[in-house]
Amino acid sequence: MSRRAQIVMTDEEVAAFLAEERVVTVATLGPGGRPHLAPLWYVPEGAVLRGWTYGSSQKVANLRRLAQATLLVEAGDSYELLRGVSLECDVEVVDAPERVAAIGVDVLTRYAGSPEVAASATQFVRVQAAKRVGLVFTPTKVVSWDHRKLDGGY
Template identity: 40%
Template sequence: MGKQRSEIAMSADEISDFLNAGGTVQLALIGPDGYPDITPMWFVIDGDTLWMRTYGKSQKVVNARRDPRCCALIETGDRYLELRGVQITGDVQVVDDVDRICWVAARLMVKYEGVDPEHIPALETAYRDRAPKQVALSLSLDRIVSWDHRKMAPA
């Protein structure tokens, strides 16, 4: 399986394109009962970090503060030879910085709501009143496993 895995792994450019294309990340943290707690999240990429935004009192934040170990999955495809995905493993960081929360929120609106990027400064300003009740979550892109089953299809 090792050789096949290396043949279907995405290149760094393919991973970047895949992560920036959209989709929803499934964020798995350890719940209060010790079992995985999986939550769909919108995300943006900034350099080598995946960023998300949520309410500071949400269960996922309680979980992350208690035990930051997580796994995040972004995947697409309905049939075996269409499957593509990126799995990121690491420690999620809870960030209370209002400027960063506004930064993330504005870019999520551009990525998922179709807002024109030229409105980012205004979005960041408008979001400041809501930001204190929220947090940003960051996850380093250091530990990635990827696959693109389309690479197995006959030429």
């Protein structure tokens, strides 16, 4: 068996990893054809990731031109601990205010640390939703790795 085959995560491991980590790097293509990278908070929902961002951001301009992105979530401070998931995605840019607000509430709930904090910030989310869009990332290809599966052997 190849080393590559040994470090691939199962679907369940990918889901657990995406639920555990907190920041995804979103790569879109800028107007000059170069990659544009931006961090984003996200909510995993099965294989799909959802987030929200300012509608005037460069990544949104890029996604309106080409609704595709590559996402990277990674962790590990040394080679034998490296883990990651790369997702090639089709992207839906959500403009409907109620859907944007719903995504915003889900993101805030995940990152606020408690449902009470998220509930108290609902009005903040509604105000912010007017300036933001939702992003729904649907993977078309997933590549994963977990070097911990090699038990220190290379």
